[in-house]
Amino acid sequence: MKKKIAIIGSGIAGLTLAGLINSNSNFEFVVYEKEDVLSLEEGYGIQLSTNSVSILNKIGFNQKNKNEKYHPLKLDFYSIDCNKICDLDLSKFNSANDKYTTLKRSVLIKFLKDKLLSNSIIFRKKIKNIEQIDKKVNINFIDGSSDQVDFLIVSDGVFSSTKLAIEKSFLKPTYYGAIAIRSQIPNKNILNLNSNNISLIMGSNSHLVLYPINQKKELNLVCIIRKKNEDDVSINNILENTILKENKNLFNLFKGELKSWPIYITNKPVKSIHKNVLYIGDAFHTFPPTMAQGASQSIEAANEIFKLIIEDNPDLQNKYFIDRRKKTNLIIKRSKFNYFGFHISNPLLKSLRNKLLKYLVKNEKFTSHYLGKIYK
Numbered sequence: 001m002k003k004k005i006a007i008i009g010s011g012i013a014g015l016t017l018a019g020l021i022n023s024n025s026n027f028e029f030v031v032y033e034k035e036d037v038l039s040l041e042e043g044y045g046i047q048l049s050t051n052s053v054s055i056l057n058k059i060g061f062n063q064k065n066k067n068e069k070y071h072p073l074k075l076d077f078y079s080i081d082c083n084k085i086c087d088l089d090l091s092k093f094n095s096a097n098d099k100y101t102t103l104k105r106s107v108l109i110k111f112l113k114d115k116l117l118s119n120s121i122i123f124r125k126k127i128k129n130i131e132q133i134d135k136k137v138n139i140n141f142i143d144g145s146s147d148q149v150d151f152l153i154v155s156d157g158v159f160s161s162t163k164l165a166i167e168k169s170f171l172k173p174t175y176y177g178a179i180a181i182r183s184q185i186p187n188k189n190i191l192n193l194n195s196n197n198i199s200l201i202m203g204s205n206s207h208l209v210l211y212p213i214n215q216k217k218e219l220n221l222v223c224i225i226r227k228k229n230e231d232d233v234s235i236n237n238i239l240e241n242t243i244l245k246e247n248k249n250l251f252n253l254f255k256g257e258l259k260s261w262p263i264y265i266t267n268k269p270v271k272s273i274h275k276n277v278l279y280i281g282d283a284f285h286t287f288p289p290t291m292a293q294g295a296s297q298s299i300e301a302a303n304e305i306f307k308l309i310i311e312d313n314p315d316l317q318n319k320y321f322i323d324r325r326k327k328t329n330l331i332i333k334r335s336k337f338n339y340f341g342f343h344i345s346n347p348l349l350k351s352l353r354n355k356l357l358k359y360l361v362k363n364e365k366f367t368s369h370y371l372g373k374i375y376k
């Protein structure tokens with residue numbers, strides 16, 4: 001009999017795993033999603049490094065949506081007054097097929113969904129509890145229905161309520177002390193920045209990232225701004241007192257619709273008390289956004305589980321957890337270091353950082369260690 005896999009949550013992590021399993025007829029799967037429909041929120045851009053693009057390409061990503069993707073070749077670093085400091089060549093991590101990619105999240109979700117049959121995702125489903133019955137997991141849903149599966153893969157995001165229902169103890173996500181502000185902007189509003197590349201503008205206690213998300217070169221803007229508490233303050237007030245205080249001309253970037261939210265991270269990667277329950281994506285660990293690896297790591301984790309399931313690995317849970325934790329810890333360290341470096345406010349330290357940055361981006365040994373280890 002075919003082994004059955006239940007996936008909880010239809011975000012990037014869950015749908016990637018579904019797409020991979022769908023390509024192998026030896027397994028049965030179903031995705032359970034708590035919402036009524038897929039979340040295809042427009043305007044939210046993501047960056048995918050080559051480590052995740054190579055996995056998506058196995059299920060045909062490079063053949064699809066060519067106009068709705070962009071492949072930036074460089075990352076340009078700027079000071080807050082928009083003076084260019086240096087650039088990093090991203091294309092050296094590309095291969096002929098697998099290229100650093102920027103796009104709307106909705107385009108990726110739609111691509112992944114279109115790979116599946118319409119009955120592969122069951123909406124309005126939330127787990128109440130689970131029981132281990134021999135080697136199987138019995139899932140009981142809040143609506144009274146149930147399902148019995150060989151593996152339960154939990155990918156329900158940073159606030160994973162499934163984790164709460166299953167595990168005896170775990171630490172809740174914590175506020176990272178920063179908020180994100182997003183917008184989509186037309187090409188003409190971007191001052192002297194180069195709209196072909198990713199632009200990273202570093203202020204005091206804040207940074208902005210701007211990149212094209214399709215061949216029309218519509219741009220995604222995300223700002224990360226330090227903010228001690230989660231109190232609700234108007235976005236305009238926050239901008240006035242931070243980024244715009246340092247450079248009024250950046251006002252041009254904030255003319256469109258703005259959205260903001262507090263950034264949460266999880267404290268430790270989670271390993272289930274049940275052998276055949278595994279976590280992927282933000283439910284496994286939520287990163288600070290300063291390496292742009294959340295989506296890419298969700299895709300990598302899905303691929304790791306897929307490989308272990310198809311090879312019928314007897315030590316699947318341990319193997320997955322050890323390898324995933326290692327990579328996760330590497331990215332946490334880099335993300336925290338970037339966060340510190342991007343937000344330096346002391347003028348002397350800023351000038352030192354800029355000098356060091358100019359040297360490091362051209363140093364092969366450094367870039368292949370710092371980024372190559374993550375992008376491979």
Ligand SMILES: Cc1cc2nc3c(=O)[nH]c(=O)nc-3n(C[C@H](O)[C@H](O)[C@H](O)COP(=O)(O)OP(=O)(O)OC[C@H]3O[C@@H](n4cnc5c(N)ncnc54)[C@H](O)[C@@H]3O)c2cc1C
Pocket residue numbers: 008009010011012013014032033034035039045046047048125126127155156157158160161162180222263280281282283289292293294295296297298
């Ligand atoms: C400001 C910011 C910028 C970012 N930029 C990037 C970037 O450029 N590149 C990048 O790689 N990553 C980026 N990320 C991170 C990335 O978006 C996430 O890491 C990634 O989307 C996580 O995917 P996921 O599938 O684990 O979770 P989600 O996308 O959160 O999906 C979870 C799904 O589970 C469903 N769900 C929730 N609870 C339940 C439940 N109880 N039962 C059933 N279903 C449930 C939800 O409705 C949702 O569909 C960024 C994050 C932030 C905050």
